[in-house]
Amino acid sequence: MDGLGDAAKEYIAGSAAGVAQVVVGHPFDTVKVKLQAHNTTAHGKVYKNAFHCTSRILVEEGIRGLYKGASSSFIGIALESSLFFGTYAQAKQLLQGKSEDFVSEYTGGMIQVTFDDVISRNLQCRMQVQGKDVMYATRYSSPLDCAVKTLQREGVRGIFRGGLATLYREAIGNAVFFCTYEYSRYWMHNYIDSPQFSSNSGLVVAKDIGIGIMSGGLSGMAYFTLQFWTATLPLDVAKTIIQTDHNPQSSRNPFRVLNMVYRRAGLAGCYAGLGPTLARAFPANAAAIVAWEYSAKILGIRRE
Template sequence: MSAGEAAKEYAAGFVAGVATVIVGHPFDTVKVKLQAYNTNTQVKEYKNAWQCTSQILRTEGVRGLYRGASSSFIGMAFESSLLFGLYSQTKKFLQGEAPSSHPQLQVIIPSAAYGGAIISLILCPAELVKCRMQVQGKESSGSMYARYSGPSDCALKTLKSEGLKGIFRGGYTTLLRESIGNATFFTTYEFTVLPLDVAKTVIQTAPDTSSSRNPFQTLRSIYRRVGFRGFYTGLGPTLVRAFPANATAMVTWELTAKLLGVQRP
């Protein structure tokens, strides 16, 4: 793959990432709210995804569903750019110059896992800021939780109070989620990776900065508090988001690549 063609793959991925946030962020906000507040005790803060969505719309309007979106735009755009670019380049490297009309799992799985592992380094800080912004706002109790005035304020305060280590809180869990999730992508993604996504949200939004960063210990704590169902908190909005968000990403990636003149095998 030439340098020019590789640059086009990264550009196509960047556009796909922006499109994904526009379509998927409201679902993600609901998912994060459910994961952050419905895994603490047996008593749920929100009865279901619809009640959570209604609460956000009633107290904050549509803007509330896009809370933390600016951080998500930056993170997702660069994540998608790197993911699709690295995936395409690694796949090309592993399968060689010989064209293949059939998917090769021994090429696809390591290519996607490698891309997911690399992007987790960028995605973790962006998602930490996004999640902390998303859990703010008026809750069902009527109280206003607003520690940060915006994404940049959140990032700066996190760095000031927790240091560089703080901005990468949940990094190991993000790496696991992204490498496993991207390796399985459209098939078993939601059911194999969602528990890690729940753990990541709990780790990144925990008020106690000294709390565990071990995803498996976090999952054990969730299990003790709310049982097995806690592992799949936010499954509803995740599944609803999956089709439009992933379809938007893939279609936008393919169309942008085609417009840029990228040649597919």
Template sequence: MGDAFKDYAAGIAAGIATVLIGHPFDTIKVNLQAKDANKRHGPLHVTSNIVRRDGVRGLYRGASSSFLGVAAESSVLFGCYSQIKGMLHPSKEGDAPYSAIIPAAAVAGASVSLILCPTELVKCRLQMQDRESRAGGQRKYNGPFDCVSKTFKQEGLRGFYRGLSATAIRESLGNVCFFTTYEVIRKYMTKVLGGRPVGAPRVGTHSEPDSYLAMAGQTIKDIAVEGTTGIVSGGVAGIVFWAIVLPFDVMKTRMQTEQAVGAAKHGFFSTFHMIRKESGISGLYAGLSPTLVRAFPANAAAIVAWELAARALYENRA
């Protein structure tokens, strides 16, 4: 089994973990960001309404498309990042420099935007249709496949890439911040806590992954360092990602859900000015609290899943 396949397969595990932990927070965020959202209501009120109306399963509205989309996105993101970083820093001596981390993260982020844009469009429209039905309309979509079919009939293939510009900026800039933060914290914590976490340091380096093969000899301290480092580095990196790129995410959500609520279509800059005119700069940070609350556990889970999956795959040298 080639190293490239292992890197991409480990990314799928990260995506599944992200959706399981983070999708409910994402549903709340989308409801807060949408055009007809009631600005007086906060995340707790929105959560209460969703659970009261549809139960906990309502928080996973659109999750089926997310599982497919995020699994594919994470596979490309982590796989591309690992492979490009490995090509830019082929030596197994020391940690990768920023000259390898930053371009690898930027290219990986730009690549996944092509996958994320259509899948997030379907997810956002499914998450928003409950509010539309409460306003007197009927449900437009019976599920993700119905949403795909109707979007294609009404808007064509281009309709699935509404908000691509905002998505691409969010992913490129955001993942540079994410992976840089992750690598810095991982390096620092490993140095301070001692030991060496088994996982990401060897992913994508195309070297003999000694650390993966040393699992049997791990001490309790090694396991504790590994788990703590993955949780903290992934969680903090996720918070940094969203704190920086949330305005682009708000713009993306508005661009993707306008057609669903019958609003006029707007481009990148017109959407920015529209949000600023309606709600001020604070409107670009709609959904900030559930996004940041989601960021730590979802990204911590993603990093831990990625590192564990990579270790398991690299241990199997068949």
């Protein structure tokens, strides 16, 4: 890298990755949030499964329903992803050694959490659960309206709702994501690099896109596996419930919320949204990594 210029380029490339991730992954996320918010209440399940939820959204709201809350995501996740990838790249430059990938990604994940809640996730979740569902009447006309009403009712603390649950969820998971990305990318390059690829520009592009898709997709699946086998996905359920609960007196302790969910809906309730999370993992993260790598290449950043 050449100092400040390349550092700024890393943050720009990170923003491109965030936009790509929203375009591909937001519909899956909308279904996941609705399942988490509506299938964990005392009133029983609103949706039979992810397919039922998706079909209800399409019938009642059209394709736009799947992208509800996306405007705040495009802005928030572009900034979040800029910090996420930019901090990772900068920390990786500074930290040399066996643990550099884990430590630099852990650093990026910690910084990401603040913007994750303040800019996008909180408003996004509140927008996603509204609509023609039985339990939630339309409350917000836009992300800005959502932010203003949240501040009026709950103050600044309302904007930060779910921050603790997000912190637990993201810190280690993001480290696993980038470790998987780095090592899978390294081994795939070693395996398929050959004079045939290096002498044909078309094959080079195909190779780079293919490696980006596979390394990004595998990283997303690794993150999902961590979510499934640990308490990470249940904490995501708790985060959604905390952020979409309109009662300011409700508990913000994710473990208390999970205990409540378990009593109401059992273990299945604690893993609500599992299907869309799995379906989203590969395509959304593959799109993000390809966008990040090619934006970096266009901007002239050299990847080792």
